[in-house]
Amino acid sequence: MMIPAGSVEYVHVDVTVTREGQPTPATARMAFVRRRAVPTERDWAPAAYESGTVRRRYDGDLPPGGYDVWVEISAGDEVPLVNAGRLDLA
Numbered sequence: 801m802m803i804p805a806g807s808v809e810y811v812h813v814d815v816t817v818t819r820e821g822q823p824t825p826a827t828a829r830m831a832f833v834r835r836r837a838v839p840t841e842r843d844w845a846p847a848a849y850e851s852g853t854v855r856r857r858y859d860g861d862l863p864p865g866g867y868d869v870w871v872e873i874s875a876g877d878e879v880p881l882v883n884a885g886r887l888d889l890a
Contacts (some may be wrong), residue, residue, distance in 0.1 A: 805864040805889040810855045813884040817849070817875050826875035830856035832867045832887055839870045839881075849873070864889045 803809060817826040828849040831839035847856040854871050867887040873880055 801869075801886065802888040802890055803858070805862065806860045807858070808860050809858055811858050811869060811887060813854045813869060813871050814852055815849065815854050815871060815873060815882075815884075816852055817873055819876060824875045826873050828854045828874070829872045830854060831870040831872075832858070832862060833870065835866045835868055835886075837868070843870075844872065847871070858887075862889055 801811065811830070813830070815828070817824045826849050828847040829844040830847040831843040831845070833839050833843050845856055847854050854873070867889065869884045869887050871882045871884045873882070
């Protein structure tokens with residue numbers, strides 16, 4: 801995904817959370833970090849999860865460049881961290 805660095809908009813990631821084949825309530829966080837970096841606790845921000853999509857508002861506060869988008873989903877006893885793709889800020 802490419803967006804202007806000063807833009808203010810939501811970044812969306814499709815995610816399916818199920819337990820034994822049934823949709824499961826979950827909480828989510830997202831992080832935007834420089835390429836090939838692993839998110840630290842300060843990188844994470846709350847994200848909304850509903851209807852198979854996690855979304856977080858990008859507030860135009862990062863400098864231009866390439867970032868990885870990470871998603872953390874909490875559902876029961878599992879908390880997977882997923883590298884969800886690239887975010888290029890022009």
